[in-house]
Amino acid sequence: MAEPARILYCHCAHAQVVPRDVKEAVLRRLSDSGVSFEAAADLCEMAARNDPALVRLAGEGCVQIAACYPRAVKWLFAAAGAPLDPARTQVLNMRTAPAEEIAAALASGTFTPNLPAGKPLPEDAPSPSKAAPAS
């Protein structure tokens, strides 16, 4: 059997864009589920800091990310030099979907990659290591 997808939950701690009741319900369901998972206080804040932990979280294998819009999540990770693999990433949008739907998707064991298609290689994006001085 294939290894289950890793789960990454974003708490969007620094803004009210994800409804509080949705994120709390998703976190509660994960907490009660008995499975291992990763949780980030705020993926935007980590991306702003180029936090190397994003490379770990993008990692290898399949990952389900409960956060916001897939297009935003895709390019946040890319901006921090931690591109997500489009074939191995599913983003669940807590801004638009009800908590039950997200919790069910996380518990289902099924995996549906859904990063927006575009240029095939996120490496197309400039990476921090390639940065030229800002002057």
Add this chain to the structure above:
Amino acid sequence: MSLKDQSSLRIVVYEGAGATPLGPEARFELLSAALERGFSVTRATGRGSVSPSDRTSLLVVGAFDAGVPPAGGVGEDGSTVRFHDIAGMGGRAVADLIDQARSESGAPVPGAWKPWFPVIDFDRCTNCMQCLSFCLFGVYGVDAGHKIQVQNNDNCKTNCPACSRVCPEAAIMFPKYKAGPINGDVVSDQDLQREKMKVDISGLLGGDVYSLLRERSERAKSRFSKERDADKALTERQKCLTKLAQAGDIPAEVLMSLPSPEEIARRAEEAKARARDALEAAGGSRT
């Protein structure tokens, strides 16, 4: 301290072999407290998988067998692993423990900075440099391959999505913005037309956004002017500026915190020159 120099600490809620699972309420309170305080958290139960470790320092908490946590240590890279037994600790005591961990690790204080900065969708971006030539605050730059890049995201003005309005491709997102497509929602043809229209509105208002912003400052300077006609003209311009602010959804605080007119002119020229250089260099490197 620059954002990029700030250290981080990961909290691991350990419930695998050698530890007793926490009660549901205690676990949820612990997870919420750590996340609200800005920490990354890993919950490890032995079921499902988590990401491999990296060089982030760890605070591993759990109800360890016999109340004896394993010994911690320091890695070759200087990262630390500490264990803490939290069996029987109330929510308040656990929150105090987390606060103490933050002050010891120098991890960022939550809420000190709202993570507000542009994120470029490179599936859409055409490297036209409009954003670089528009931004007065040096947020944008180019990488070694002359591609547009967000370089100084902590210079960005909180809640101001103005640069996303000048992007002809709707390629600039602010994930914490209230509405699509700027928040990352799918870009529809209708959105594209609307975004283009907004750029046109700023064009109709005078073509040069910065001259409008300069007028705002002039208006402020002439606040005590007795000249009624001039005042009326300035009122008209102020209306235009208000329209521009609405079109671009630019917060009043941002308009009010703009640099002096001379400084705006200088920075606008500098940004335009950088965009021009980058475009020329990109054109040269393509041929």
